[in-house]
Amino acid sequence: MGTLSSNPPLLPLGERRFDLLRVAGVGRFLRWRHSRTVLQIPLLLVTVVMILHGLLGPALAPKNLATVLTWVHFRGVLVLVLLCAGNFFCLACPFMLVRNAARRLFRPRFDLPTWLRNKWISVGLFVAILFTYELFSLWSSPWWTASLALAYFAAILLIDGLFKHAAFCKFVCPIGQFNFIASTLSPLEVQVRDHAVCDRCASKDCIRGRREPVAQTPPARSAISSAAAPAGAASGLVILQRGCELALYLPRKIGNMDCTFCLDCVHACPHDNIGVLSRPAGSDLMIGRIRSGIGYLSQRKDIAALAVVFTFGALVNAFGMVSPVYVVEAWLGKLLSVSNEAPILGIIFVVFLIIAPVILLGTAAWITQMLRGSSLGLPHLAMRYSYSLVPLGLGMWLAHYGFHFLTGILTIVPVTQSALADLGLRVLGAPRWTWTGLPVGLVRPIELGFLLLGFAGSLLVARQLSEEDSPLNPMRALAPWAAVCVLLVVAAIWLMFQPMEMRATLMGG
Amino acid sequence: MGQSRLFGITAGFLLLVGILAACGCAKTSSAPDDIQFSIESDPVAAHVGANTFTVTLTDKAGVRLTGAHIAMEGDMTHPGMSPAFGETKEVAPGKYRGTLDLTMRGDWTILFHITLANGRSVERQLQIQSLRAN
Numbered sequence: 001m002g003t004l005s006s007n008p009p010l011l012p013l014g015e016r017r018f019d020l021l022r023v024a025g026v027g028r029f030l031r032w033r034h035s036r037t038v039l040q041i042p043l044l045l046v047t048v049v050m051i052l053h054g055l056l057g058p059a060l061a062p063k064n065l066a067t068v069l070t071w072v073h074f075r076g077v078l079v080l081v082l083l084c085a086g087n088f089f090c091l092a093c094p095f096m097l098v099r100n101a102a103r104r105l106f107r108p109r110f111d112l113p114t115w116l117r118n119k120w121i122s123v124g125l126f127v128a129i130l131f132t133y134e135l136f137s138l139w140s141s142p143w144w145t146a147s148l149a150l151a152y153f154a155a156i157l158l159i160d161g162l163f164k165h166a167a168f169c170k171f172v173c174p175i176g177q178f179n180f181i182a183s184t185l186s187p188l189e190v191q192v193r194d195h196a197v198c199d200r201c202a203s204k205d206c207i208r209g210r211r212e213p214v215a216q217t218p219p220a221r222s223a224i225s226s227a228a229a230p231a232g233a234a235s236g237l238v239i240l241q242r243g244c245e246l247a248l249y250l251p252r253k254i255g256n257m258d259c260t261f262c263l264d265c266v267h268a269c270p271h272d273n274i275g276v277l278s279r280p281a282g283s284d285l286m287i288g289r290i291r292s293g294i295g296y297l298s299q300r301k302d303i304a305a306l307a308v309v310f311t312f313g314a315l316v317n318a319f320g321m322v323s324p325v326y327v328v329e330a331w332l333g334k335l336l337s338v339s340n341e342a343p344i345l346g347i348i349f350v351v352f353l354i355i356a357p358v359i360l361l362g363t364a365a366w367i368t369q370m371l372r373g374s375s376l377g378l379p380h381l382a383m384r385y386s387y388s389l390v391p392l393g394l395g396m397w398l399a400h401y402g403f404h405f406l407t408g409i410l411t412i413v414p415v416t417q418s419a420l421a422d423l424g425l426r427v428l429g430a431p432r433w434t435w436t437g438l439p440v441g442l443v444r445p446i447e448l449g450f451l452l453l454g455f456a457g458s459l460l461v462a463r464q465l466s467e468e469d470s471p472l473n474p475m476r477a478l479a480p481w482a483a484v485c486v487l488l489v490v491a492a493i494w495l496m497f498q499p500m501e502m503r504a505t506l507m508g509g
Numbered sequence: 510m511g512q513s514r515l516f517g518i519t520a521g522f523l524l525l526v527g528i529l530a531a532c533g534c535a536k537t538s539s540a541p542d543d544i545q546f547s548i549e550s551d552p553v554a555a556h557v558g559a560n561t562f563t564v565t566l567t568d569k570a571g572v573r574l575t576g577a578h579i580a581m582e583g584d585m586t587h588p589g590m591s592p593a594f595g596e597t598k599e600v601a602p603g604k605y606r607g608t609l610d611l612t613m614r615g616d617w618t619i620l621f622h623i624t625l626a627n628g629r630s631v632e633r634q635l636q637i638q639s640l641r642a643n
Contacts, residue, residue: 060584060586061586061588062584062586062588062589064588068589139587139588140586326639407589407590408588408589408590411588433582433594434592434594436590437589499613500614501615502613503586503616504586504616504638
């Protein structure tokens with residue numbers, strides 16, 4: 001078999017990079033093939049407890065584990081881990097544990113149709129979750145929160161029960177898409193250590209899985225991967241360790257897009273040539289090369305749409321929690337003689353997620369085209385630079401989720417105490433309901449810091465793109481995109497200083 | 510056979526989900542109806558800041574219940590937000606008054622943790638929607 005050439009490394013040869021898999025203790029644990037399961041089990045137990053408490057426990061959100069853990073702790077820790085490390089939540093995803101267990105009972109038979117192998121469904125679901133979050137005030141309802149988690153289990157069982165590989169993770173899961181796009185800014189990446197080793201590799205286990213002839217398989221060993229086993233069995237091979245289910249061929253993998261950090265590739269590689277390596281945060285937003293499993297980022301309208309929803313969705317999600325939104329909805333309701341909140345909310349979402357991005361990105365792309373005489377069409381320019389907004393988007397999510405997490409970090413204590421007390425177990429004492437978190441005055445500067453960090457990151461990415469597009473005068477290409485970033489960060493800072501007003505019904509009162 | 514098993518397991522899972530969800534929906538209030546509970550607030554339309562609540566407790570026969578202890582707790586509907594706490598004093602037989610400082614606009618649930626003179630504990634709630642600024 002001929003060897004496929006791999007992408008040249010992003011950093012100069014010989015440059016040493018931090019490798020998490022080489023760290024004593026942690027590295028050994030992650031290289032262990034059952035590390036993912038060990039991480040998933042406690043999260044699954046927590047998820048089950050959350051669901052039960054959400055369905056059967058107190059109806060008041062601040063008193064219920066489902067709402068506190070989901071909307072305060074999970075969201076906050078998620079964005080912080082994505083910023084500081086990588087997509088480790090997908091690594092520890094409890095939904096995948098159930099799915100893998102289910103695949104031992106039944107194996108999917110179908111390949112996802114080609115026309116569905118894109119991000120449009122997941123982008124739609126991401127928007128749907130943001131919309132229903134506001135419409136049904138999911139944050140205020142333990143029952144709805146628990147139902148959402150149950151729906152997730154049902155969806156993954158159904159989709160990955162029918163379709164092979166990681167169809168749910170790659171093409172459906174909205175949380176996963178959020179993690180993928182945010183992890184483009186993470187400092188760690190699953191990547192090959194030495195491309196020369198990959199160039200000499202003939203078996204390509206990282207994507208095909210590690211196989212062994214059936215006759216040589218001891219009875220005690222069982223096939224791990226389900227998707228390719230039938231074919232493997234037919235060819236006299238059984239898969240001992242599956243390769244990347246998201247179709248990322250490691251030597252040609254660039255960045256964290258579509259990487260769940262499952263480490264199947266690490267466990268499959270016969271040369272121990274894959275690590276979790278450090279890299280400049282955001283570097284994969286600036287690379288124009290073809291990527292395994294993705295193609296050219298600048299040609300993927302669906303991923304560009306994801307980047308736009310990620311960024312502008314952060315604004316609309318924050319807008320839904322401050323006083324001006326009620327002024328706007330009251331005005332819209334009066335204007336349209338509508339009292340039902342769904343259409344009003346729909347209009348707000350259309351404005352934030354479609355009209356505003358089209359106007360801002362379209363105008364910036366047009367100005368760029370005029371200033372530098374680009375031969376690239378407007379849509380291509382807009383798509384290319386839409387990725388530069390991702391750092392600002394993450395900054396906004398960090399500011400929002402970080403606020404709730406830091407101001408409510410200790411609320412898990414009294415809620416847990418109360419939940420145990422309801423079961424007659426007073427081992428943790430009486431609930432300390434006064435325990436909340438950091439004062440708002442202390443958290444505000446942290447929020448501002450996240451926003452400014454995101455702003456700086458977006459300028460950096462836009463600058464890099466403009467230097468490639470217009471090396472003689474990059475400022476001309478940069479200017480309109482910098483202006484978009486300024487507008488967005490000003491809007492975000494304005495939102496941050498608006499009085500918070502969280503209502504369970506948008507149009508109540 | 511594999512697909513039949515898939516549908517069977519999914520159907521069983523959905524049935525279990527439905528039962529759990531129905532249990533959640535069918536939760537009934539444990540508030541006893543032998544205690545009559547009325548509230549007045551000052552200002553009448555609660556606002557951000559200090560709000561005085563006057564609670565009148567009577568039994569089914571309309572007799573005022575004296576000697577109770579009522580602690581107030583204000584929670585926003587969003588988890589993780591700082592709750593407000595306050596105590597009441599019995600200002601007249603069966604009438605208890607206290608102040609809560611509600612710090613933010615939005616929806617609040619005021620919990621009244623009542624311990625009657627005979628040691629029995631009950632809880633009542635007051636929903637405040639769209640708390641406005643002063």
